[in-house]
Amino acid sequence: MLLEIKNLHAIIKSNGKEILKGIDLSINAGEVHAIMGPNGSGKSTLSSVLAGNPSYEVTEGEVIFNGKNLLELSPEDRSHEGLFLSFQYPVEIPGVSMSNFMRAAINEHRKYKGLEPLSASDFLKLMREKQEYVELNNKLAGRSVNEGFSGGEKKRNEIFQMAMLEPKLSILDETDSGLDIDALRIVAGGVNKLKSSENASIVITHYQRLLDYIVPDFVHVLYKGKIVKSAGKELALELEKKGYDWIKKELGE
Amino acid sequence: MDNIVDKVTNEDYKYGFTTDIETEVIPKGLNEDIIRLISKKKNEPEWLLEFRLEAFRHWQTLTVPTWPHLSIPEIDFQDIYYYAAPKAEVEGSENKEIDPELLKTFDKLGIPLHEQKALAGMAVDAVMDSVSVKTTQQEALAELGIIFCSIGEAVQNYPELVRKYLGSVVSHTDNFYAALNSAVFSDGTFVYIPKGVRCPMELSTYFRINAKGSGQFERTLIVVDDDSYVSYLEGCSAPMRDENQLHAAIVELVAMEHSEIKYSTVQNWYPGDKDGKGGIYNFVTKRALCKGNGSKVSWTQVETGSAITWKYPSCVLLGDNSVGEFYSVAVTNNYQQADTGTKMIHIGKNTHSHIVSKGISAGHSQNSYRGLVKVVENASNARNYSQCDSLLLGDKCGAHTFPYMEVRNETAIVEHEATTSKISEDQVFYCNQRGIKTEDAIALIVGGYAKEVISKLPMEFAVEAKNLLSISLEGSVG
Ligand SMILES: Nc1ncnc2c1ncn2[C@@H]1O[C@H](COP(=O)(O)OP(=O)(O)OP(=O)(O)O)[C@@H](O)[C@H]1O
Numbered sequence: 021m022l023l024e025i026k027n028l029h030a031i032i033k034s035n036g037k038e039i040l041k042g043i044d045l046s047i048n049a050g051e052v053h054a055i056m057g058p059n060g061s062g063k064s065t066l067s068s069v070l071a072g073n074p075s076y077e078v079t080e081g082e083v084i085f086n087g088k089n090l091l092e093l094s095p096e097d098r099s100h101e102g103l104f105l106s107f108q109y110p111v112e113i114p115g116v117s118m119s120n121f122m123r124a125a126i127n128e129h130r131k132y133k134g135l136e137p138l139s140a141s142d143f144l145k146l147m148r149e150k151q152e153y154v155e156l157n158n159k160l161a162g163r164s165v166n167e168g169f170s171g172g173e174k175k176r177n178e179i180f181q182m183a184m185l186e187p188k189l190s191i192l193d194e195t196d197s198g199l200d201i202d203a204l205r206i207v208a209g210g211v212n213k214l215k216s217s218e219n220a221s222i223v224i225t226h227y228q229r230l231l232d233y234i235v236p237d238f239v240h241v242l243y244k245g246k247i248v249k250s251a252g253k254e255l256a257l258e259l260e261k262k263g264y265d266w267i268k269k270e271l272g273e
Numbered sequence: 274m275d276n277i278v279d280k281v282t283n284e285d286y287k288y289g290f291t292t293d294i295e296t297e298v299i300p301k302g303l304n305e306d307i308i309r310l311i312s313k314k315k316n317e318p319e320w321l322l323e324f325r326l327e328a329f330r331h332w333q334t335l336t337v338p339t340w341p342h343l344s345i346p347e348i349d350f351q352d353i354y355y356y357a358a359p360k361a362e363v364e365g366s367e368n369k370e371i372d373p374e375l376l377k378t379f380d381k382l383g384i385p386l387h388e389q390k391a392l393a394g395m396a397v398d399a400v401m402d403s404v405s406v407k408t409t410q411q412e413a414l415a416e417l418g419i420i421f422c423s424i425g426e427a428v429q430n431y432p433e434l435v436r437k438y439l440g441s442v443v444s445h446t447d448n449f450y451a452a453l454n455s456a457v458f459s460d461g462t463f464v465y466i467p468k469g470v471r472c473p474m475e476l477s478t479y480f481r482i483n484a485k486g487s488g489q490f491e492r493t494l495i496v497v498d499d500d501s502y503v504s505y506l507e508g509c510s511a512p513m514r515d516e517n518q519l520h521a522a523i524v525e526l527v528a529m530e531h532s533e534i535k536y537s538t539v540q541n542w543y544p545g546d547k548d549g550k551g552g553i554y555n556f557v558t559k560r561a562l563c564k565g566n567g568s569k570v571s572w573t574q575v576e577t578g579s580a581i582t583w584k585y586p587s588c589v590l591l592g593d594n595s596v597g598e599f600y601s602v603a604v605t606n607n608y609q610q611a612d613t614g615t616k617m618i619h620i621g622k623n624t625h626s627h628i629v630s631k632g633i634s635a636g637h638s639q640n641s642y643r644g645l646v647k648v649v650e651n652a653s654n655a656r657n658y659s660q661c662d663s664l665l666l667g668d669k670c671g672a673h674t675f676p677y678m679e680v681r682n683e684t685a686i687v688e689h690e691a692t693t694s695k696i697s698e699d700q701v702f703y704c705n706q707r708g709i710k711t712e713d714a715i716a717l718i719v720g721g722y723a724k725e726v727i728s729k730l731p732m733e734f735a736v737e738a739k740n741l742l743s744i745s746l747e748g749s750v751g
């Protein structure tokens with residue numbers, strides 16, 4: 021198993037509020053899991069906690085990733101181990117060019133694996149090759165990290181970074197939001213090209229349209245910090261039609 | 274940020290070693306006899322002794338300035354050696370052979386002084402304590418009529434030029450430390466670029482303080498004649514000591530018609546330890562006179578060292594259409610203090626000035642920008658744009674901005690923008706998520722923040738400056 025989450029509870033450090041209230045989830049290599057759920061239910065918090073964001077504290081439960089205790093690893097080592105988060109709100113870093121940023125990232129990953137840093141020319145070749153996955157304009161790669169990027173460009177840039185780092189598990193947090201119809205197809209195409217029997221993804225989304233392109237093996241509904249329903253891809257279609265009320269009803273609310 | 278700031282460790286100051294070399298010092302203290310002695314040691318003409326004495330008499334009437342946003346412990350000016358000369362040459366050697374210890378010292382600092390090992394495209398004047406040890410590439414430059422030598426040598430060989438310009442931009446009456454420097458100044462660099470010459474290499478001076486208990490009072494004078502160009506760079510360092518040492522310099526630049534001077538500084542004086550003990554007091558007056566029409570002066574500084582920095586490299590824009598620029602990154606960490614900025618004085622017509630100041634504060638440090646933009650009555654169509662950004666790492670440090678404007682001509686356009694930001698936890702986490710550890714993330718983010726200034730440095734030094742930035746912030750974030 022690639023990822024196993026058992027009874028995960030997490031709070032917001034600044035105010036002590038519990039957001040994740042006992043999550044259980046198992047993911048095998050080769051699978052795509054969609055997570056849906058109303059606004060504020062804890063989807064981004066789950067991704068943040070898995071990636072090791074220091075704003076949250078795990079109070080209970082365990083997470084095994086690739087045979088390792090994920091919660092004991094630093095955020096950068098989680099990345100080195102192959103966990104990638106496509107942020108719902110990618111961060112701008114003024115003055116730091118995408119190529120400098122990616123070069124630092126790639127070389128840290130290589131160092132972790134005991135490899136020499138990439139030469140400048142090999143690195144540029146890799147950049148050019150991976151940009152094509154998401155049809156990212158070469159000019160964007162010369163600009164500062166996400167600075168002044170449009171919403172859609174930021175999302176494409178996340179998938180470009182994913183292509184560069186070739187993660188084992190990618191968590192795509194609303195990567196479809198802000199994308200126009202063509203961009204959605206391009207980004208989804210990029211994700212599909214990166215898919216293999218060795219890796220897996222968690223796709224967080226509100227809409228079926230992304231799942232038309234990236235077809236999930238499982239769909240989970242996260243509600244009030246818990247996974248309250250899991251099924252096959254047909255669940256997403258049902259949610260699209262009926263919303264969440266029927267699930268709340270099932271829960272006796 | 275709180276949870277990642279605060280693990281303050283002792284940072285590495287790579288240049289903190291001492292050179293063991295025989296050094297001639299004159300008695301501590303300051304009086305007319307000492308000044309006569311310094312002047313005699315340097316075999317100076319009468320007019321220069323008078324220049325010094327006049328400055329000294331004026332200095333005695335002054336008190337230490339208190340307006341900077343700095344807390345400066347009282348300095349005992351009678352407890353300083355005003356002249357310390359390492360015996361640079363091997364005794365009895367025929368062609369002024371330099372002591373191998375000194376060569377080794379400058380090698381260690383990355384400044385090879387052997388002509389054959391000299392850095393390509395660069396000439397160096399190496400100054401230790403009060404004297405210039407060696408100036409490289411002089412002959413190649415002389416072929417173009419360029420004078421590049423220590424100011425002491427210039428006084429001997431080009432007395433008319435020195436007399437004409439010395440004190441013409443920064444008078445001894447300018448301020449307390451300018452008066453002090455004018456009275457006791459030791460070596461520094463003299464540059465003269467004749468008409469119509471584009472200096473083909475970087476000229477640079479490396480200042481090193483070595484002797485204990487001494488101060489360094491360097492004096493630099495650069496005159497660039499009509500239609501000429503020079504790019505000049507200064508670097509510096511000092512041993513790690515518990516005592517504070519005073520560095521009070523004057524730099525004067527004169528730019529004639531359509532000439533251009535690029536003056537870059539990478540300031541890395543010993544900053545003191547993590548508790549604020551020791552370090553250099555860097556009290557410097559730097560000013561450029563854009564004398565000719567269409568002349569241009571750019572000051573670029575990367576300030577990472579010194580316990581206390583007090584300097585305002587300025588431009589007097591006298592010639593019509595002259596341009597003044599100031600690009601600065603000032604980093605303070607631990608208990609360092611910096612009060613730095615610029616003055617742009619618009620006097621000619623259609624003069625432009627551009628100011629970019631980037632302050633970075635960490636630890637318990639205090640970092641102030643202080644700038645004056647002045648447009649006199651007749652200076653029509655003056656333009657100024659100032660941007661002052663402060664970046665805070667942690668919450669125990671301070672950043673302050675004191676922009677002053679005095680505009681007497683209504684055609685002037687003067688703009689000022691200021692921002693204060695913190696490195697956000699989100700930025701650091703974003704880097705972490707991509708596999709970059711926090712320390713490298715901070716260096717990356719700070720490098721990006723300072724990029725606009727660093728990119729103005731000569732290429733070879735941009736890399737060094739970037740490294741210095743991250744080294745000086747080492748330990749400020751855990
Ligand atoms: N750092 C934080 N500080 C304060 N509140 C937070 C923080 N992070 C999350 N929350 C709160 O926790 C709850 C869950 O937020 P989260 O972002 O995980 O929701 P989500 O399911 O991703 O929602 P959406 O569909 O709108 O993206 C929300 O009420 C949110 O306001």
Ligand SMILES: [Mg+2]
Pocket residue numbers: 063064065108193194
């Ligand atoms: Mg979310």
